[in-house]
Amino acid sequence: MQCSNCQFFNMPGSDACGRCGTSLRLSDAAIAVLPPRASPLQKRVRRIRSVWRNDRPAQNAFQRGPFACGVRNAVESGSHLALFLAAVIPGLPHLARGQNIRAHLFFWSFLLAITTALAMMGTYHSGLVLGLAFSIHSAAIADVVHQRYPTLQFRLRMLQGALVSAALVILIYAPIGFVIGSIAAPNIVSTQILPFQQGDVILVNRLARPAVGQIVLYALPDEGDPARLPQLREGQRLIVYVGRAADRILAGPGSVVECRKGVLYVDGRISENLPLNPVKLPDAWQATLPADTFFILPSALPRRPEERHNIEDSTNWLHLACIPRGGIVGRIVAQTHPLKQFHFVR
Amino acid sequence: MSRFNRLEFEPSRKPPADAPSAEPQARRITPDPDHDEHHWLKLAEAQRRLGQYENALRFYSRALEWDKSVVSGWVGQVRMLIALEEYPEAELWARKALELFKNNADLLAGRAQALSRLAKMKDALGSSDASINQPGHGSYPWLVRGELMLARGEKTADYCFGKAMQMDGDWLLLLEIGQTHLHYGHAASGLEPTRRAVQRAPDQVLAWYCQGQCEAALGLSDAATVSFERCLDLLPDYADARIALEQLSRAKPVRGFLKTWFGLK
DSSP states (O other): OBOTTTOOBOOTTOSBOTTTOOBSOGGGSOOOOSOOOOOHHHHHHHHHHHHHHTOSSSOSHHHHSHHHHHHHHHHHHOOHHHHHHHTSSTTHHHHHHTOHHHHHHHHHHHHHHHHHHHHTTTSHHHHHHHHHHHHHHHHHHHHHHHHHSTTOOHHHHHHHHHHHHHHHIIIIIHHHHHHHHHHSEEEEOOSOBTTBOTTOEEEEETTSOOOTTOEEEEEOOOOOOGGGSOOOOTTOOOOOOOSEEEEEOOBOTTOEEEEETTEEEETTEEOSOOOSSOOBOOSSEEEEOOTTEEEOOOTTSOOOGGGTTBGGGSTTHHHHHEEEGGGEEEEEEEEEESGGGOEEOO | OGGGTTOOOOTTOOOOTTSOOSOTTOOOOOOOTTOOHHHHHHHHHHHHHTTOHHHHHHHHHHHHHHOTTOHHHHHHHHHHHHHTTOHHHHHHHHHHHHHHSTTOHHHHHHHHHHHHHTTOHHHHHHHHHHHHHSTTOOSHHHHHHHHHHHHTTOTHHHHHHHHHHHHOOOHHHHHHHHHHHHHTTOHHHHHHHHHHHHHHOTTOHHHHHHHHHHHHHTTOHHHHHHHHHHHHHHOTTOHHHHHHHHHHHHOOHHHHHHHHHHTOO
């Protein structure tokens, strides 16, 4: 009798194979030949569980998709540029490789840190949290590099980590920082500029073209030579405004600005825009704005309480209100700090 | 309980006809007298080569109903269960078959493959070692060994696949290597053996279908469409290719990106 398992020829009448022990009477035995089957629900539950437990690298639709395959192939190809491009989003290469827990840890911790840093932009703590986000990002890339080259020496691995961090700064963080610094540069309000309080953080778009109606951050015009300032009599005082202020542009270059009975007229029509704070305008005056000059009433400048609503008391106010184009820093986009007072400035 | 082994009963005392069977799962289907187990095995193999794993599993079972000593039937069942992604069942079935066919290399390899898909790598490696150590084994243990190495991220996977190819020049083996790569997310690596399988057997529907799968996974939609259309040229009723083509045609760029990004089906 030949064994069906190992093909060994056994003695006639044997019950089991003398070499492998396989039963030689299987054909007569009552054995179930229909295998157990899994229901579709069981299969689905198993698939979800295996994704969570990281049993199999490519289980869900994302990981089977072309995008994840592309990332995975980029990582596996070993090209440094491809590796770097794949690691722009922390955790993405891990997700593509099926390392779900690492992917989630890297991605969500980075997202939390970078969101917090952006929310606190301009404050002291923002730098710390941004540094944390950068560290998580670097660690995510270094982890992928380490997995790609597991046998690399410690020194080379450290060097590679440093290179990755440097490339990250030069190619990602610096350009993004430059763009953010141009379109939403954080500025801390150093002195009270109503309605902004001291310590508030405002975002300023430096690339925006100044236009009538916008609230802008601008540099107060220089008072010029101090010797030419008027001589003060006894009891008089001279207030010199320096630094930056924020207010609304009321009229553009070439406009005729006049005031009749406390009402501001621009080009013969009542101005649709008002300064940030209510002010009492001097009566019966008219001025034509020169080219590249904007009319901004300095209503937010700090004054004594009794003269807060009376701009006439401020010396040389017209000089303060005519701001050249170059003096306008940028449009104020939003107030970000304190966070509970976050709002877009319109 | 060995002391009861020698107990003797009266030969005339038989269990009543309506008594429950000792093997409730054993289906007592009268085998088709016109066809023997070889016929069913041949049918199962044909269905397997078409990628119809459910049918193939059914035919392997029919073959075993004829003759339970056919090892290839048990191995085929285990492999079909793995192909149908029923890994715990495959592992259980392989264990059961190993009780009947001790140390069978293919059954050990099948169990190793099921265990590796269940991420039980230690047990899988043990089973794979045992399967390779059996004398006179075929290409399947090396294929499984390659899969284990692939799952562990080791470069020796290619060596194992190479050994398997040395033993078996069948185009189906190349496809299985490609499918293994695809299973572990290495679509680019899987495309190469799949293309070779297509070159070797250009009249086989499954080869074109697997090539289309690899190409679709790589985002090569046009090439995948051509492959699936070729499937339908060869076998117009091939439902899997038709479904894959519909999915490809429905996948608009933005929608497809969102679907893949958010993991929606």
